[in-house]
Amino acid sequence: MKIVVTGSIAYDYIMSFPGRFTDSFVDGQMHNVSLSFLVDSLNRQRGGTAPNIAYTMALLGGRPTIMATAGQDFGEYRAWLEEQGVDTSAIVDIEDDFCASFFVNTDQEQNQIASFYTGAMAHAGKLTFAKHAADADLVIISPNAPDAMQKYAEECRQSGIPFIYDPSQQAARFSGEELRQGLEGCAMLTVNEYEYTLIQEKTRLSEAEIMERIGALLVTKAEDGAWLVVDGQEYHIPPAPPQQVADPTGAGDAFRGGLMRGMQLGLPWEVAGRMGALAATYVLEQLGTQKHHYTPADFVARYRKYFDDEGALDALLT
Numbered sequence: 001m002k003i004v005v006t007g008s009i010a011y012d013y014i015m016s017f018p019g020r021f022t023d024s025f026v027d028g029q030m031h032n033v034s035l036s037f038l039v040d041s042l043n044r045q046r047g048g049t050a051p052n053i054a055y056t057m058a059l060l061g062g063r064p065t066i067m068a069t070a071g072q073d074f075g076e077y078r079a080w081l082e083e084q085g086v087d088t089s090a091i092v093d094i095e096d097d098f099c100a101s102f103f104v105n106t107d108q109e110q111n112q113i114a115s116f117y118t119g120a121m122a123h124a125g126k127l128t129f130a131k132h133a134a135d136a137d138l139v140i141i142s143p144n145a146p147d148a149m150q151k152y153a154e155e156c157r158q159s160g161i162p163f164i165y166d167p168s169q170q171a172a173r174f175s176g177e178e179l180r181q182g183l184e185g186c187a188m189l190t191v192n193e194y195e196y197t198l199i200q201e202k203t204r205l206s207e208a209e210i211m212e213r214i215g216a217l218l219v220t221k222a223e224d225g226a227w228l229v230v231d232g233q234e235y236h237i238p239p240a241p242p243q244q245v246a247d248p249t250g251a252g253d254a255f256r257g258g259l260m261r262g263m264q265l266g267l268p269w270e271v272a273g274r275m276g277a278l279a280a281t282y283v284l285e286q287l288g289t290q291k292h293h294y295t296p297a298d299f300v301a302r303y304r305k306y307f308d309d310e311g312a313l314d315a316l317l318t
């Protein structure tokens with residue numbers, strides 16, 4: 001079963017300022033801002049929704065294909081993804097631009113000043129499954145350039161490729177009409193609780209009306225676990241207890257990766273859902289979205305500490 005993961009490819013540049021931003025704001029001069037903060041740490045981390053999801057699938061022994069656009073600074077990131085077992089052959093380099101980049105500076109009071117540069121991601125809408133990732137059995141459409149997300153969903157509908165529609169953080173930016181179009185006919189809609197409410201408000205569709213338009217629904221609820229509905233059957237997925245929560249960013253992406261790996265192996269929904277929950281927990285425990293590591297055997301052993309898979313996860317060990 002060939003799984004194609006679409007979404008952003010980005011670097012996160014994380015800075016910390018050893019002071020307070022507000023000390024530099026001058027009353028009466030807010031129309032004339034020219035500020036420079038001397039930061040004492042800079043960290044560049046690999047990120048983007050597509051590699052975040054694909055990395056989890058690769059840790060679990062899968063070989064997902066990423067279809068996305070990346071910039072001239074992508075070389076070492078590509079090599080690293082290949083080493084982890086991700087197929088990068090459908091990642092197209094945009095020569096004269098950089099990868100999408102998120103720059104965030106945090107001061108000692110946890111105030112943040114951030115900028116997001118779209119870069120190469122802005123070209124994602126030029127890619128098609130027909131040309132770049134043929135024979136997909138399942139696609140996930142994760143946060144990316146908004147026009148690309150809508151085009152990918154439309155191509156999947158036209159070509160009959162089952163797709164998971166994952167608007168996540170882009171749900172805030174899409175109009176009700178765009179969200180209605182995007183989710184129409186998807187195999188699964190994946191959102192967190194907040195985004196699920198937002199989608200209902202924006203589309204003015206009730207839960208029942210949404211269900212009529214989609215094959216399945218995943219709503220993640222942070223420390224309350226997740227709610228999965230497939231073919232009218234409901235599954236309440238408990239969270240996997242984290243040892244510590246270092247950084248919640250990327251938990252949602254890892255959940256999707258774990259769930260899809262379970263789907264790829266044809267595992268029961270309870271098990272695939274719990275794989276998502278445990279994959280998310282590993283991300284919570286580290287700073288950064290791809291800083292964690294485990295073998296399939298580590299994963300299965302930890303899973304069996306919390307949950308009973310009735311032997312289903314032996315599929316991961318062969």
Ligand SMILES: Nc1ncnc2c1ncn2[C@@H]1O[C@H](COP(=O)(O)OP(=O)(O)OP(=O)(O)O)[C@@H](O)[C@H]1O
Nearest residue numbers: 192220221222223225226239249250251252277280
């Ligand atoms: N504090 C927590 N304890 C245990 N599990 C958690 C916790 N927070 C998140 N999770 C796990 O991660 C999954 C996804 O979390 P959440 O619903 O917060 O996603 P999200 O808001 O999309 O996150 P993000 O977009 O930052 O990755 C949850 O379903 C749960 O399994």
Ligand SMILES: [Mg+2]
Nearest residue numbers: 168169192252
């Ligand atoms: Mg999310």
